[in-house]
Amino acid sequence: PPPACSMLGRIAVASCVLFWLHLDVCFAFFAPGMAITGFSKLKTPVMRNQIPLPRVESIRTCTRSRVQMQASGLPTLEGVKNTRDLASVKGSPVKPGRCYRASCVGTANMEETQTIVENIKTLVDLRSDLEYLNDSVKYNSTIFSLYDSLIYDVKCSKSGRPTELVPRTTASGERTRHMLSVIDEKLYKRGVFKRLNIFKKLKAMMYLAVSYTNLRKMFIEFINKAGLPLLNELILDYGGPSLKAILEVLADRSSHPVAFYCTAGKDRTGLVAMLVLAMLGVDDEAIVNDYVLSDDVYRDLGDKDAMVGALRQQELEPDRFLRAPRSVMEQSLRLLRT
Numbered sequence: 321p322p323p324a325c326s327m328l329g330r331i332a333v334a335s336c337v338l339f340w341l342h343l344d345v346c347f348a349f350f351a352p353g354m355a356i357t358g359f360s361k362l363k364t365p366v367m368r369n370q371i372p373l374p375r376v377e378s379i380r381t382c383t384r385s386r387v388q389m390q391a392s393g394l395p396t397l398e399g400v401k402n403t404r405d406l407a408s409v410k411g412s413p414v415k416p417g418r419c420y421r422a423s424c425v426g427t428a429n430m431e432e433t434q435t436i437v438e439n440i441k442t443l444v445d446l447r448s449d450l451e452y453l454n455d456s457v458k459y460n461s462t463i464f465s466l467y468d469s470l471i472y473d474v475k476c477s478k479s480g481r482p483t484e485l486v487p488r489t490t491a492s493g494e495r496t497r498h499m500l501s502v503i504d505e506k507l508y509k510r511g512v513f514k515r516l517n518i519f520k521k522l523k524a525m526m527y528l529a530v531s532y533t534n535l536r537k538m539f540i541e542f543i544n545k546a547g548l549p550l551l552n553e554l555i556l557d558y559g560g561p562s563l564k565a566i567l568e569v570l571a572d573r574s575s576h577p578v579a580f581y582c583t584a585g586k587d588r589t590g591l592v593a594m595l596v597l598a599m600l601g602v603d604d605e606a607i608v609n610d611y612v613l614s615d616d617v618y619r620d621l622g623d624k625d626a627m628v629g630a631l632r633q634q635e636l637e638p639d640r641f642l643r644a645p646r647s648v649m650e651q652s653l654r655l656l657r658t
Contacts, residue, residue, distance in 0.1 A: 393417040394439050394577075399429045402585035402617045409597055410606040418576050421593050423585035423617065426459030433463045436579075443467055443497040444569055444580035446588040448504035448630040458625075467497040474561070480510060485561045496575075500566050502559040502588050503551070504630050511554040512539050540635050547640040551629040552591050552652040566592055567599075583627045586614040586644055594649060595656075604653050611649040618642040 527535035
């Protein structure tokens, strides 16, 4: 046969061999905990509208917490960027001083730490393990030691999909920090791999065998092209157990006043705020307007090491990931209702 045909034949045979030899390895890499022997065993993804959500009306009428609040609510925190009360959103029925969104509170100075402790009973940390395990190195703050950290283990189905959260630790103090990550790099790998066409899946498996660097580059290129809407889509697809637990904490009167945050308080925090506000009947336009208030937060942080949606900022395209355009939240609201 002509050399070209011979080469194509070899590539085809090699691809088939790699496909079967590395199928289990590939799925173990992209979704740790999976034991897959074929695509047919992958379970149908949980639909977004099937995520069990708690009642959140209690946020509207909850009584005051034992943690006393100042009459004017939480003061402005210069060190903790992007902080605001969900009651500030137009049409929001949330009572002032009950539920806040913010960037990572680890940036608080000593005075602000005291303010937070006096005004916030419960913290909900949406960041990944990789992020909060570096808190002692990244932040010169004592705030985390002033809250009991409630850590959860994630139980997964045979297909690797998160199905349940089980508390690993208990909180006995008056103040609690719930460690409820909504996405990490493992879920990115799984989500991106499932969205690749068959040829790119084969290419990814070949990279898995010979070059992790090229494999990671391939995935980052896909993420950069898809932009922030992909982040929200993956959280809604795979973050059901975490989102349910988060909303239960926010709806629990005994947890108030409560603040939830990620790194910059823009995307993961913005998605949780969107879910709460949408469930309470706030207009889409008001939800979008609240999201775009975070447009300059990464510039305000001035931290080039700050993670973006659990990914390294240096690997992402700034125009796509560091801003908060209206189109991102508009698309996520449409996605939620499909």
